[in-house]
Amino acid sequence: MFLKVEQLTKRFGGLTANHNNDLEVHKGHIHAIIGPNGAGKTTFFNLISGFQPPTSGTITFKGTDITGMPPNKIAERGIARTFQTTHLFEKATVLDNVMIGNRLRTQSGFWDAIFRTRRERREEKESLNKAYKVLEFVGLPHLADEPIAGITQEQKKRVAFALALATEPELVLLDEPAAGVNSGETDGLAALIKKMTKRGLTVCLIEHKMAMIMSLADRITVLNQGERIAEGTPKEIQNHPAVIEAYLGGGQPESSRTETV
Numbered sequence: 001m002f003l004k005v006e007q008l009t010k011r012f013g014g015l016t017a018n019h020n021n022d023l024e025v026h027k028g029h030i031h032a033i034i035g036p037n038g039a040g041k042t043t044f045f046n047l048i049s050g051f052q053p054p055t056s057g058t059i060t061f062k063g064t065d066i067t068g069m070p071p072n073k074i075a076e077r078g079i080a081r082t083f084q085t086t087h088l089f090e091k092a093t094v095l096d097n098v099m100i101g102n103r104l105r106t107q108s109g110f111w112d113a114i115f116r117t118r119r120e121r122r123e124e125k126e127s128l129n130k131a132y133k134v135l136e137f138v139g140l141p142h143l144a145d146e147p148i149a150g151i152t153q154e155q156k157k158r159v160a161f162a163l164a165l166a167t168e169p170e171l172v173l174l175d176e177p178a179a180g181v182n183s184g185e186t187d188g189l190a191a192l193i194k195k196m197t198k199r200g201l202t203v204c205l206i207e208h209k210m211a212m213i214m215s216l217a218d219r220i221t222v223l224n225q226g227e228r229i230a231e232g233t234p235k236e237i238q239n240h241p242a243v244i245e246a247y248l249g250g251g252q253p254e255s256s257r258t259e260t261v
């Protein structure tokens, strides 16, 4: 299994944000994580990408146990995640964001960057080439010199993708890639996600836009109140009683919370 999460739990004091959750992501798939607000989706991503340590459970990526590894080590092993667009530097250019962001999030040579050693200059050139390549991929090479503050929300989403892709990942975790953009732009971002899998990437995404998820995802995992309540194909999920119940906001009996398709 490409990514295998077993019995993952995260507690914040008395609150259980994730409770004994399992997940299997197949190579080359688009796997969506959905669920109402506060279901524990972002926490789940934080645990997989190493931004928070789990309370218990294991995460195995390509056969290696990566549980509790720091984010830069997990990125080195091939897992990248996107951040909300609020993580971008508004005054810096698109290109600088991709370059700086990549370094800050994946490399330890921060002081090299400050003092501009020879190694740093060589790495900067490589980093520049890489940044242009990923900007090309996400369709923004013409905006390389534009400050983030001057581009649209949809373009910022593409920059967030570029940041993740610059780490040359095999698995990309996208946190609400289409939040705050209109429907035409959502279609464009969905096409870009499809293009990622055509290039051999595996994608795991959190998203609230159901139409997008239903047409894009190979499999869907549904979380509610920290627990996995369903897993299956889009068709199976659409007709799943526990999912319908969770989305209608009625809450559900304890007994149905661990039900799977």
Ligand SMILES: Nc1ncnc2c1ncn2[C@@H]1O[C@H](COP(=O)(O)OP(=O)(O)OP(=O)(O)O)[C@@H](O)[C@H]1O
Pocket: 012, 015, 016, 017, 035, 036, 037, 038, 039, 040, 041, 042, 043, 044
């Ligand atoms: N660092 C933290 N400290 C304490 N509680 C937290 C922390 N992070 C998340 N939580 C809580 O854990 C629960 C799950 O939050 P999380 O952000 O993972 O949900 P979500 O499904 O991503 O929600 P949304 O769709 O609204 O983004 C919430 O009750 C939240 O308040």
